[in-house]
Amino acid sequence: MGDLGGLNIMAEQIIFYILAVLIAIFSVLAVTSKHIIRSATYLLFVLLGTAGLYILLGYYYLFAVQIAVYAGGVMVLFIFAILLTNRPGEKVKSERKDRRIAAGITSLAGIAFCGHIIYWNINKVYSLVVPDEQKVQEIGLNLMGTEKYQYLLPFEFISVLLLACIVGAIMIARRR
Amino acid sequence: MLLEFSQPLEYTGLANWFDTTLGSWSLPVKLILVAVALLAAYAIIAMILIYVERKITAFFQARIGPNRVGKYGILQSVADVIKILLKEIIHINNVDKFLFFAAPFFMVVASMLTFGAIPFGKALQAVDFNIGVLYVTAVSSLGIIGVLLAGWSSNNKYSMIGAMRSGAQFVSYELSAGFALMTIVVLTGTMSFSEMIAKQEFCWNIFNGHISSIIAFVIYLISGHAETNRGPFDLPEAESELTAGYHTEYSGLQFGFFYLAEYLNMFIIASIATTVFLGGWMPIQIHGFDGFNQVMWYIPSYAWFFGKTGVLIFLSLWVRWSFPRLRIDQLLNLEWKYLLPINLVNILVMVILVIAGLTLTDLFPILAS
Numbered sequence: 098m099g100d101l102g103g104l105n106i107m108a109e110q111i112i113f114y115i116l117a118v119l120i121a122i123f124s125v126l127a128v129t130s131k132h133i134i135r136s137a138t139y140l141l142f143v144l145l146g147t148a149g150l151y152i153l154l155g156y157y158y159l160f161a162v163q164i165a166v167y168a169g170g171v172m173v174l175f176i177f178a179i180l181l182t183n184r185p186g187e188k189v190k191s192e193r194k195d196r197r198i199a200a201g202i203t204s205l206a207g208i209a210f211c212g213h214i215i216y217w218n219i220n221k222v223y224s225l226v227v228p229d230e231q232k233v234q235e236i237g238l239n240l241m242g243t244e245k246y247q248y249l250l251p252f253e254f255i256s257v258l259l260l261a262c263i264v265g266a267i268m269i270a271r272r273r
Numbered sequence: 274m275l276l277e278f279s280q281p282l283e284y285t286g287l288a289n290w291f292d293t294t295l296g297s298w299s300l301p302v303k304l305i306l307v308a309v310a311l312l313a314a315y316a317i318i319a320m321i322l323i324y325v326e327r328k329i330t331a332f333f334q335a336r337i338g339p340n341r342v343g344k345y346g347i348l349q350s351v352a353d354v355i356k357i358l359l360k361e362i363i364h365i366n367n368v369d370k371f372l373f374f375a376a377p378f379f380m381v382v383a384s385m386l387t388f389g390a391i392p393f394g395k396a397l398q399a400v401d402f403n404i405g406v407l408y409v410t411a412v413s414s415l416g417i418i419g420v421l422l423a424g425w426s427s428n429n430k431y432s433m434i435g436a437m438r439s440g441a442q443f444v445s446y447e448l449s450a451g452f453a454l455m456t457i458v459v460l461t462g463t464m465s466f467s468e469m470i471a472k473q474e475f476c477w478n479i480f481n482g483h484i485s486s487i488i489a490f491v492i493y494l495i496s497g498h499a500e501t502n503r504g505p506f507d508l509p510e511a512e513s514e515l516t517a518g519y520h521t522e523y524s525g526l527q528f529g530f531f532y533l534a535e536y537l538n539m540f541i542i543a544s545i546a547t548t549v550f551l552g553g554w555m556p557i558q559i560h561g562f563d564g565f566n567q568v569m570w571y572i573p574s575y576a577w578f579f580g581k582t583g584v585l586i587f588l589s590l591w592v593r594w595s596f597p598r599l600r601i602d603q604l605l606n607l608e609w610k611y612l613l614p615i616n617l618v619n620i621l622v623m624v625i626l627v628i629a630g631l632t633l634t635d636l637f638p639i640l641a642s
């Protein structure tokens with residue numbers, strides 16, 4: 098069985114690297130693409146790759162939510178919104194040079210910041226990962242519980258935030 | 274002995290044979306074989322469905338239907354497949370090439386992914402997720418992206434309008450289908466298909482939650498039917514208005530992919546309804562009638578599954594050829610003004626039924642398995 102274990106780990110590593118490379122390539126393409134609808138499609142591939150990473154970690158619930166919410170919900174809305182805009186097929190013009198430099202500096206700072214955090218916390222994260230499968234029943238009880246490490250209050254606060262967003266959107270749409 | 278026909282792999286000793294002869298490589302080999310088997314099942318089920326649909330449609334319209342290729346036209350869909358494989362894929366100018374070629378794959382991959390989680394029979398399930406129901410609803414929602422991209426990248430107004438209609442329709446009816454499934458999740462307290470089937474041995478979910486379950490079942494059938502863009506809900510490809518909707522510009526195998534995905538989606542909707550409401554591959558069991566139950570178990574589980582699914586598919590064809598097409602505003606009204614409110618109330622009713630202990634298994638504890 099030792100042979101099989103080695104094979105499994107190797108397969109996991111290979112899948113991880115394939116997913117990581119795909120995510121990296123499509124992230125870059127999503128930003129550099131001149132067609133807005135193509136950017137959206139590349140972003141979709143990034144989100145699907147992230148879902149793949151979740152399934153590799155064994156977080157099936159998170160995987161399903163990632164697909165349902167981002168790939169199935171948000172991306173469909175994005176594409177819908179793009180289709181309804183004036184001319185979705187037109188190429189986007191490049192920005193002015195000073196703006197591009199500013200954007201480059203900002204993204205470099207972002208990479209440095211995230212890299213720093215990841216570099217300093219990577220060992221802690223490794224020890225924190227729990228490989229057990231999370232049961233949906235447990236997740237549900239934790240979301241709806243009021244005890245310590247349970248999330249009813251944040252859950253309700255988020256729903257208030259969403260309600261505020263909806264009311265705001267209606268207000269903006271009505272004013273015209 | 275007869276019982277083991279339900280598990281063909283165990284019966285023939287094929288699974289053990291792989292383990293002993295291949296040693297540590299048996300797992301990868303088995304994975305590949307499962308994938309090939311699923312792909313083959315995908316194609317074969319589609320071919321059978323196309324034949325069945327054409328034949329049943331013909332009977333509804335008082336025609337004979339396909340009758341030239343083979344006895345009763347049985348080989349008609351084989352001939353169709355060969356034709357579609359040989360057809361030229363026409364390259365169209367002024368389309369977004371990448372998205373145009375990617376779109377059909379979204380459709381096929383989305384329905385292919387759901388295929389892995391469907392329990393075709395006892396121990397005949399590729400992946401048994403803890404979150405089976407959620408997985409299926411999540412993954413099947415990817416298909417609509419293929420439709421939207423196909424409609425846009427074709428650079429054609431008909432395609433575009435068809436895709437927009439399809440998108441609006443799918444997004445709205447997905448809500449209802451999801452809520453109807455959630456009603457049953459409330460009833461069974463699990464999202465895993467295998468556990469759901471195990472709990473339905475003596476009392477199918479559709480009877481277990483009586484009022485609420487039946488409402489959920491009807492809503493699921495309606496909204497599932499709408500999601501597949503068929504029957505009275507085929508606005509996205511309304512021939513008389515939009516030529517063929519979002520796949521107007523596609524030809525050859527690319528059109529074949531859309532066609533295949535449409536038929537398979539019909540099968541997937543029917544099989545999920547079977548699994549969630551009608552006991553999946555579980556034979557009809559009556560508590561106390563042990564002899565009868567034993568006889569029922571002799572019929573293999575996959576026969577039960579395909580039988581129940583077949584009944585639901587027939588129902589969907591019946592609906593398709595019996596009702597006139599809806600207008601787009603009627604379609605959206607039906608979902609947002611009728612199905613969705615009914616559904617929300619229905620979930621509440623189900624919660625009350627479960628908490629108050631009014632489900633059939635609570636009232637008659639011998640029915641619980």
